[in-house]
Amino acid sequence: MKPDDAEARLRAALADAHREDATRTPPFDRMWRAAGRGESGRSSPVPWLVTCASLAAAMGLAAWLVSRLGPPPAPLPTGTHWRGPTDFLLETPGLVTLRTVPELGPSSTDPLLRPSVDERRGTP
Amino acid sequence: MVPAELERQIAQLHPASFAWALACTGWNAAEAEEVLQSVYLRVLEGSARFGGRSSVKTWLFSVVRNVAVDRRRRRWLESLAPWGRSAAGVRGESGGDPAEALESAQRAAHVRAALARLAERQREVLELVFFHELTLEEASAVMGVALGTARAHYHRGKLRLLALLEPEDLR
Numbered sequence: 001m002k003p004d005d006a007e008a009r010l011r012a013a014l015a016d017a018h019r020e021d022a023t024r025t026p027p028f029d030r031m032w033r034a035a036g037r038g039e040s041g042r043s044s045p046v047p048w049l050v051t052c053a054s055l056a057a058a059m060g061l062a063a064w065l066v067s068r069l070g071p072p073p074a075p076l077p078t079g080t081h082w083r084g085p086t087d088f089l090l091e092t093p094g095l096v097t098l099r100t101v102p103e104l105g106p107s108s109t110d111p112l113l114r115p116s117v118d119e120r121r122g123t124p
Numbered sequence: 125m126v127p128a129e130l131e132r133q134i135a136q137l138h139p140a141s142f143a144w145a146l147a148c149t150g151w152n153a154a155e156a157e158e159v160l161q162s163v164y165l166r167v168l169e170g171s172a173r174f175g176g177r178s179s180v181k182t183w184l185f186s187v188v189r190n191v192a193v194d195r196r197r198r199r200w201l202e203s204l205a206p207w208g209r210s211a212a213g214v215r216g217e218s219g220g221d222p223a224e225a226l227e228s229a230q231r232a233a234h235v236r237a238a239l240a241r242l243a244e245r246q247r248e249v250l251e252l253v254f255f256h257e258l259t260l261e262e263a264s265a266v267m268g269v270a271l272g273t274a275r276a277h278y279h280r281g282k283l284r285l286l287a288l289l290e291p292e293d294l295r
Contacts, residue, residue, distance in 0.1 A: 006286055007254070013289060014255040017151075017235040019228060021143045024153045028138040031157070032131075035164035 148192035185266040238288040246281025
């Protein structure tokens, strides 16, 4: 098929596709007059208004629900801070000593701190 | 107020404008009529004004295309809404009618079905060049694309449409 031949055939095919157009074309005068009266054939704005109103209502409801929930819950304890319910069984008397550094009193061998004879007798 | 001369030219172009609107709406006659009605309203309101930079036909066709694209976009958005109309209702007439007995009507349906399978830009440029007798430059102005882009769509569309059409569709 030559290029010109192909174009001629496509032209004819498109003419076929538009064969019924003439019978369906509305009269110009009617459409022009309707346009002059402000009729556009535009779809109604009502669905858009309903959409906007629905969205606003949904957002308001969501905000109200969030405000009713109160303060956010305390964060869950992590694994490192978890204490088992039977941990008290492990609290042995010696554990307190092990956890803290013992405080030492004055040395009994220090001559400066050793009480005098009078002090030991209880006389002033 | 539209000058009388412009109104006369628009009236003269009315059948071609309607045919172009049909092509832009997938051969949906009701939709095409609404598109053209909106176009005339824009012209009368002055929101679509002929600047004299091109022919009246090129300008009017570009307005028709813009309105059709705008309406298609709006319908698509509406179809997303819960009460949205189905796409089938919008493009219901684009397919062929199996009950049609006449050979020419069948051929027309085949061509329309083949056109519907093309990319939108390819379909537009073929319509404008082969049916509305516009040059590629005028078609590119209507489509709002560069001349090179229109030429690429034209060549690709031509090859694809020839491949899609049956031999009996090409008389």
